[in-house]
Amino acid sequence: MSFLEITNIVKDYGAFRAINDVSFSVEEGEFIVMVGPSGCGKSTLLRSLAGLEDITSGSLILGGRDITRDEPADRGVAMVFQNYALYPHMTVAQNMGFGLKMAGQSKADVKVAVERAAKTLRITDHLHKRPKMLSGGQRQRVAIGRAITRSPDVFLFDEPLSNLDASLRAQMRVELGHLHAELGATMIYVTHDQVEAMTMASRIIVLNGGDIEQIGTPLELYNKPANRFVAEFLGSPRINLFDGKIAAINAQTASIKIDGIADHLEISLSSDSGPMASGDKVTVGIRPESINDTAPWKIPAKISVIESLGRETLFYVNADPVKTLDPDAKDPLFAVHKSNQITAQIGDDISLGIPQEGVFLFNEAGETVRYPITQTAP
Numbered sequence: 001m002s003f004l005e006i007t008n009i010v011k012d013y014g015a016f017r018a019i020n021d022v023s024f025s026v027e028e029g030e031f032i033v034m035v036g037p038s039g040c041g042k043s044t045l046l047r048s049l050a051g052l053e054d055i056t057s058g059s060l061i062l063g064g065r066d067i068t069r070d071e072p073a074d075r076g077v078a079m080v081f082q083n084y085a086l087y088p089h090m091t092v093a094q095n096m097g098f099g100l101k102m103a104g105q106s107k108a109d110v111k112v113a114v115e116r117a118a119k120t121l122r123i124t125d126h127l128h129k130r131p132k133m134l135s136g137g138q139r140q141r142v143a144i145g146r147a148i149t150r151s152p153d154v155f156l157f158d159e160p161l162s163n164l165d166a167s168l169r170a171q172m173r174v175e176l177g178h179l180h181a182e183l184g185a186t187m188i189y190v191t192h193d194q195v196e197a198m199t200m201a202s203r204i205i206v207l208n209g210g211d212i213e214q215i216g217t218p219l220e221l222y223n224k225p226a227n228r229f230v231a232e233f234l235g236s237p238r239i240n241l242f243d244g245k246i247a248a249i250n251a252q253t254a255s256i257k258i259d260g261i262a263d264h265l266e267i268s269l270s271s272d273s274g275p276m277a278s279g280d281k282v283t284v285g286i287r288p289e290s291i292n293d294t295a296p297w298k299i300p301a302k303i304s305v306i307e308s309l310g311r312e313t314l315f316y317v318n319a320d321p322v323k324t325l326d327p328d329a330k331d332p333l334f335a336v337h338k339s340n341q342i343t344a345q346i347g348d349d350i351s352l353g354i355p356q357e358g359v360f361l362f363n364e365a366g367e368t369v370r371y372p373i374t375q376t377a378p
């Protein structure tokens with residue numbers, strides 16, 4: 001049995017099903033990131049684990065104990081919220097020790113726990129201050145400190161970095177990684193930000209409309225997304241997509257036709273390819289970093305936006321038959337990633353070389369039927 005077993009969780013709000021029969025298990029010490037678009041049920045699932053929502057059906061087993069109907073304080077979980085939820089009239093130390101005090105611990109024990117957590121989070125100098133005297137990043141540390149003092153079996157984080165500015169978010173990602181290693185704690189972290197998911201998770205759970213789309217390590221999901229939704233959700237800029245058709249197929253290769261671009265793109269198939277038949281409609285996916293100058297299959301395009309990031313360059317280009325980046329945009333843009341500095345002008349012609357190794361294929365149901373051939377370092 002795993003450390004945390006979540007089995008067949010359903011949560012209805014009246015006639016609306018927010019969580020649809022979700023099951024997964026978590027090993028002790030894992031850093032699980034649940035990611036998905038706004039409204040997909042992340043907070044509902046986390047609040048159900050914390051006991052802040054009654055679930056409609058299903059069971060929660062933590063460390064062999066059935067906690068499904070336990071009161072929040074008795075579950076051995078502590079939750080950190082996006083808006084910090086600190087008591088404004090209490091000092092940092094009082095905020096951090098409040099849970100322990102309520103649980104009846106002695107003043108001396110509370111003090112020790114608070115000071116230890118403050119040291120871990122480097123907020124010792126702020127213990128006597130009130131929350132309003134602190135920056136957003138410091139307040140979030142206090143909220144995390146309040147969870148740490150309770151020594152929970154599982155930490156639950158609901159978008160804890162969303163209110164922070166970009167550079168502080170990046171710093172806090174690293175700090176949370178340290179904290180996880182230092183405490184050896186089990187953490188479940190909810191975010192809509194795929195960068196947080198990719199950088200912090202031991203395993204990612206992708207949620208969509210109350211269902212789990214896929215569970216796996218960041219690179220498993222990036223390299224082998226089960227479906228188009230996962231492929232589009234992970235990766236920035238997003239994977240490029242266009243409509244195609246299987247022109248011919250045998251056990252080893254498929255020939256893809258894309259209107260206006262190519263009649264025959266030969267791609268190799270392998271044992272992990274899904275079922276496909278001649279005439280099937282497919283969506284062809286190519287990640288921005290897969291495009292190169294040498295691949296024999298070329299799409300002519302014009303540079304429309306240049307983002308020079310120093311270490312790397314992103315082009316957004318117009319290429320007629322391409323369907324996304326943003327399907328609702330007037331001019332469909334194709335994203336190209338170059339891992340160096342490039343001098344180019346808006347309006348320059350560019351040729352998108354698409355190597356067959358980098359091609360994803362998705363069937364009409366959105367399932368992945370062909371993965372790229374990934375080259376992993378030796």
Ligand SMILES: Nc1ncnc2c1ncn2[C@@H]1O[C@H](COP(=O)(O)OP(=O)(O)O)[C@@H](O)[C@H]1O
Pocket residue numbers: 013016018036037038039040041042043044045
């Ligand atoms: N108390 C509630 N009553 C009715 N519907 C709710 C309630 N809380 C959340 N929902 C709905 O459940 C869905 C999932 O919400 P939520 O878990 O907050 O999403 P997320 O955190 O992924 O953005 C949304 O459609 C939301 O409108």
Ligand SMILES: [Mg+2]
Pocket residue numbers: 042043044
């Ligand atoms: Mg939420």
